[in-house]
Amino acid sequence: MSASFYFDNNLTIDKKKVRQSFSSAAETYDGLATLQRKVGLDLLAKVAWQDSDTIILDIGCGTGFLTQELMLKSSAQQLIGLDIAMPMVQASRAKLEHFNKVRYLCADAEHLPLANNSVDSIYSNLALQWCQNLTSVFKNFKQVLKQDGRIYFSTFGSTTLQELKNSWAEVDGFTHVNDFYSGDELLSYLQKSGFSDIKIETKSYQSNYQTVLELMRELKGIGAHNVLEGRYRKTTSRTRMQKMVESYEKYRVNGLLPATYEVVFASAKASL
Numbered sequence: 580m581s582a583s584f585y586f587d588n589n590l591t592i593d594k595k596k597v598r599q600s601f602s603s604a605a606e607t608y609d610g611l612a613t614l615q616r617k618v619g620l621d622l623l624a625k626v627a628w629q630d631s632d633t634i635i636l637d638i639g640c641g642t643g644f645l646t647q648e649l650m651l652k653s654s655a656q657q658l659i660g661l662d663i664a665m666p667m668v669q670a671s672r673a674k675l676e677h678f679n680k681v682r683y684l685c686a687d688a689e690h691l692p693l694a695n696n697s698v699d700s701i702y703s704n705l706a707l708q709w710c711q712n713l714t715s716v717f718k719n720f721k722q723v724l725k726q727d728g729r730i731y732f733s734t735f736g737s738t739t740l741q742e743l744k745n746s747w748a749e750v751d752g753f754t755h756v757n758d759f760y761s762g763d764e765l766l767s768y769l770q771k772s773g774f775s776d777i778k779i780e781t782k783s784y785q786s787n788y789q790t791v792l793e794l795m796r797e798l799k800g801i802g803a804h805n806v807l808e809g810r811y812r813k814t815t816s817r818t819r820m821q822k823m824v825e826s827y828e829k830y831r832v833n834g835l836l837p838a839t840y841e842v843v844f845a846s847a848k849a850s851l
Contacts, residue, residue, distance in 0.1 A: 614784060618842050619645045619704040621782070622733045623652060625844060629729075630654050632699040636661060636723070638688045638732075639706020643671030649702060650678050659698075663687050663709075689716050693723045700724070703732040705842070708759050717772035724849040730774070736781055736841030737761040743794070743838065746826040750819050762843045774847035781843050787835035791827045794838050 623645075633656040637646045640660035650658055660675075661684040662668050668685045675681055686692050688703070689710055701720055710716050720730055740756050747755040760768075762779045769777050788794045830837055 614786060614840060615641070615705050616644055618733050618784070619648065621842075622702070622704055622731060622844060623648055625780075625846065626652075626731055628653060629700070633657065634697065634699050635659070636693070636698045636701045638701060638703040639663075639709075640671050640683075641667050641706075643674045645702060645704045646671060646681060647675055647678070650675075650681065655699075656680060657682065659684060659693075661686055661688070661691075689719070691719050691723055695722045696725050698723050698725065699728050701728070701730040701732075703730075703734075705733055705735065707732055707734045708757070713760065713765070713768040714771050717768055717774065721773055721849045726850065728849045729846060730849070731846045733842050733844050734765070735759040736843045737764075738783075738839065738841040741839055742827060742830045742836075743791075746791075746823045746830075749826045750822045755823075759841075760843070762845075765843055765845055769845065769847050773849070775850050776846075776848040778846045779843065780845075781841060784840045784842060786838050786840070788838065789835065791824045791836060794836065 632653055635649055635653060635655040635657075636659045637649060638661050640646045640662045643660065646658060646660045649655065658678075658681045660668070660671050660681055662671070663686070665685045668683050672681075672683050684692065688706065689712065701724065707713065707716065717730075724730070735757075737759050739759050744756045747753075762781050766777060766779050786794075786797075788797075827836060
């Protein structure tokens with residue numbers, strides 16, 4: 580990642596770690612990504628489909644769930660599935676081999692290898708939280724979109740995994756859980772990037788687990804590691820882990836431990 584980037588906030592994302600995490604999760608992702616699929620369907624339910632959308636870009640395509648839904652629901656003549664992790668791209672290609680209108684790119688959403696004014700609409704489901712400089716990202720989106728093209732995306736909001744964050748905070752001062760952008764921050768970044776007709780909605784989802792370790796195994800299985808530069812880099816000791824687990828117990832309700840996911844849904848238009 581170029582040192583010349585202007586970072587939107589004081590969080591520095593380790594992009595190499597992002598790529599490694601999702602590459603490692605390619606084989607386990609589909610069996611664990613229940614929330615991601617639900618959010619993806621909720622995102623598409625908010626779309627005003629346009630027959631004029633002939634070229635669609637799916638950023639963070641993962642193993643192809645949203646890509647397939649887009650092919651079934653839209654009138655696109657071509658769909659581009661893009662992901663930062665090559666194993667994810669390969670998994671998507673294998674799963675959707677019967678869709679001959681899909682093309683694939685292994686690339687970073689922060690550096691789209693596409694021509695200006697070449698895409699009718701952009702979709703992204705729970706992927707943009709892994710980007711560092713959202714103002715730059717959205718400006719790049721606006722460049723590749725055609726006049727009046729639209730973006731539709733979902734991303735995790737700032738209160739996501741608050742139970743896990745709070746439990747770790749009682750153990751030490753290190754960052755163990757990723758921080759995410761608020762709806763107001765996303766609105767500001769979109770405005771700065773020249774988008775109009777911006778719509779922002781938030782929704783909370785809750786998953787329940789028997790143990791904290793079950794939650795952590797799921798996060799690892801979908802590639803959702805802590806990718807902040809300020810993360811605790813040493814192997815977590817059994818004592819520290821046990822303290823976190825004990826702290827999390829105060830959230831247990833009806834025998835289960837909840838994990839809250841705040842999701843921000845957004846849409847905007849690329850106009851002059």
